[in-house]
Amino acid sequence: MAASWEIVVGLEVHVELATDTKLFSAAPSRFGDEPNTNVTPVCLGLPGSLPVLNRRAVELAMAVGLALNCEIRPSVFHRKNYFYPDMPKDYQVSQYDQPICSDGWLDVPGGSRIGIERAHLEEDAGKTTHLGGADGRIHGAVGALVDYNRAGTPLLEIVSRPDIDSAAEASAYVEELRAILLALGASDARLEEGSMRVDANISVRPAGSGELRTRCEVKNLNSLRSLRNAIDYEARRHIDLYAAGDVPVQETRHWSEDGRTHSLRSKEEADDYRYFPEPDLVPLAPDDEWIAQVRAAMPELPASQRARLHECGAEAEDAQVIVGRGLAPVVLGAVDAGADAKRTVTHAVQNLALDGAELLDADRLASLVNLETSGQLTATQAKTVLVEMCARSVAALHAAPAEADFPSDSASAAARALDPAAIAAELGFEAMADHELEALVDQAIADSPEAWEKFCAGEAKVAGVFVGAVMKATRGQADGQAVTQLLAQRRDA
Amino acid sequence: MSGANKSEKRQVRQQEGSPTHAASREEVTAISTDQVAHVARLARIELTPDEIEHYTGHLGRVLEHARELEDLDLADVPPLAHPYPLRNVFRDDVPSTPVDRDDVLEQAPAASSGQFEVPPVLGEEV
């Protein structure tokens, strides 16, 4: 028995691609709508319907593959045959032995290089809701309802090699993959909402042995925390089994919130999927020119973004936060447009954990930071304006043009509605005239003569009394730094 | 011209004998009742034991005939999946109008709450 064990993990990550329509049908690929309203004959598997491949889905898959240093190869769709009510044709169209992307890698920040075995396109299934069982569980259900809105949504399944050796590394891999997907606009990649789904193949081996032992596939990992905990739990389970002279069984297990993995019962014939080439689709063979076009259209990737953020003075952790929020393009863009790098990074880290932040325009963010650094807005005001900019960006995205929240439906009015200076004006954040501030400072000195004496005697911390008074008088809108400067001027005069 | 495209290596197999002869051979080798029962489960078709016998005979006769392929050396011949060699057929990512849900659910054996209703789903469960 080996003295120490190492963890061996390979991850299979399914991501929903951010297309407007489904993989093989022109039905809208959209969630949250009434059941069975985003379906065509193809999504329902109606007799006589035929699939046609979505070019955009292929291009997104190619872009992800290129970002993961994969080879883009000719590929063929196969049918994977099995019965399930939420599979409208009772087969899934998927790439089998000829995936579009193969043999790449992903560098985990601060960690090692994880091999990518393949990434392939396939269609998602619909959604089954079990009726009558406790908590919508299968057990005890009296029936089920099926909604095919999700059926046919394009999925890219990204399969890593078993190169991951810890829960932390698995988590970092998924985070980095997510950042890449966000940077490419390939997916919104939300684990909690299921637009990114992670299955972990977990085994253990004696440290340094290099062997591959029996693995278990763990599903239902809805957060990075679940992923980490499941890996640690499952690895411990394997180690305990080996320690007891037993061996794990190769199987699929389900992570549940009780902090354990559970075996899934499977049917005897479940494995015989009878793959064969999908005759309704023709082979996919991207040529070099197309691949080059996709590559040329790719935005900057997270690793490069982090390096540039670092050059802007961002700490590694802050850079990671900014990249993780998908804010690197807007932050770097604002800095390129002349905004103060430190202030921009600080805003992004402290004030932009918000919906709509990724919608911000780099030039507008730069304008905002400039308003602040030039003293026209205080830090507090700048934050308020920033929050408003994000909120309006979200509203502008969701509102149909005709019913937008804007005072006018003209484009220039829309642009004005997002302009930081205009928002500041709307909120009454006019930069205070110097003489107004001076009057307020003088009033504060007059109101606290004892404190003023102490301040003049060199007790710098008493300044807070006057700054507080001015802030109170201006309901927090005064620039604290300007007040401090005025106090010093009065003292030294 | 004629005969010129005849593959030299291709072997010619004698035609089968009488159906009775073929039947007696297939019972031994082509497909068993257990295999037919397994295939019926995979294909989700309920069969009685008599029907399994019946289909074992039917499938056996066809598979017995398929044995003629055993004699063909096809190692150098790639498989052909599509009769016409098209590549890269796509659709633009532009949504179309979905079908009317009521039209579709009207044709469903059972529906409720805008969804297709089925008996309980057993199978994979923790």
Place this chain on the structure above:
Amino acid sequence: MSTALAIAADIRSGARRAADVLDDFLGRIETHDGDVHAFNTVTAEQARAAAAAIDALVDEGRDPGPLAGVPVAFKDNLCTRGVATTCSSRMLEGWQPPYDATVVQAMTAAGAVMIGKTNLDEFAMGSSTEHSAFGPTRNPYDLGRVPGGSSGGSAAAVAAGFAPLALGSDTGGSIRQPASLCGIVGIKPTYGRVSRYGLVAFASSFDQIGPFATDVADAALALGVISGHDPADSTSIPAAVPDFAAALGRGVDGLRVGVVSEMTGSGRNRAANGGSPPGDAAGDVLDGIDADVTERVLEAADALADAGATVGRVSVPAVTYGLTAYYLIAPAEASSNLARYDGTRYGLRVDGADVEEMNRLTRRAGFGDEVKARIMLGTFALSAGYYDAYYGKAQRVRMLTRRDFDAAYADFDVLLSPTSPCVAFRFGERADPMTMYRCDTCTIPSNLSGDPAMSVPFGTGADDLPVGVQVMAPALGEETMLTVAAALERAAPPLPGPPLAGVAGSTGART
């Protein structure tokens, strides 16, 4: 009975009203379809509305199109919006698609009037239309015999004069063989020439829609209407549609016609027009091709030689393995295509305690014997441990067939063979599956290769029943195929019409 071309010309010129033409055909259906049972559904009411709309267009001085007011019958596996599309299966009894097949749209847009949906072997699996869940169709030439299949209803409808045109689908011969047995013309176009969107799939890499007509000109007309690229079918070929009618009168002078040795082995062992004999493959011929049929093919070859064609014999060795390859690949695809009939979304459901039981009981009750057999055969051919030996090997035979045809077409413009190995047979006569499957022995190779092929009546065989000659051509070679078919039609001995009152000879010398 008028041809589609004559009817459309009369209606476009105002000489006849579409409504009157329709009534004539509905009357014949009323009188005779009780015996023939070509139709699953007669859409009389809709047809009257459509005919009235055509007449209104003519009245307004507008052109309703090349098929103005021509009644057309659609095989009941072509989706028709709001009209039952059953595939002659209990599984889809009463199912009304929410959309029209592309070919249905094309025919309607050309002015055709749908008169009904025709019977078929369940899900197009069969060669006699005996495997319809709604009872067999009878051959108008002899009600005691089959019309062929699986498009038996469409073939019988045209032969019986119920409609001048019909569409069918051909997966292994399902247009050509019934056309042959019913004494009419049937075309299987190049795979991809005609959109499959809205054709209920049997075997997707073989299925192709095509027309039935009483003569080659009508068939060419309908072919032109339904051909063309369809973005809804990924396997649809983006090629321009030729003027098929222009091909009819070109003549065969100088064309090279190859008589396929493997398909005419039972005939006179001779070389027409100086071709070489079968040579090295004396035993390498297809089994069970009747001598009377082969004789007509050789006479047809002689007729083409007389008309100026260069005729020779040619070997296409792989065709002897075609039947086997086809009866592995087609069921494999079918097993997957027919999985969706599970009782969940449409069609039949037989309730069960859980979904799986519901699936099993539904499929037990909804599918007939032949469909079940083919689903299981295909499931087996794809299953773990057997894929390479069956499905995989059959795909390689398919490539071999492609290559052998390519080699043959290097030397010949078209190939000639029987369509069916026999004339129309009696009900129940071919109950054994392999015996039935051999009906497709001459037609299957073109489905394996995807090349176009058609059947043209050429005289009669046993019991004075019609014989069809098959003309095959390379991919997208429909024009040459039609040129040769038209020449054969001109040379064919007159064919007596079916003994239903009022049906004229379906083809034959017209000059």
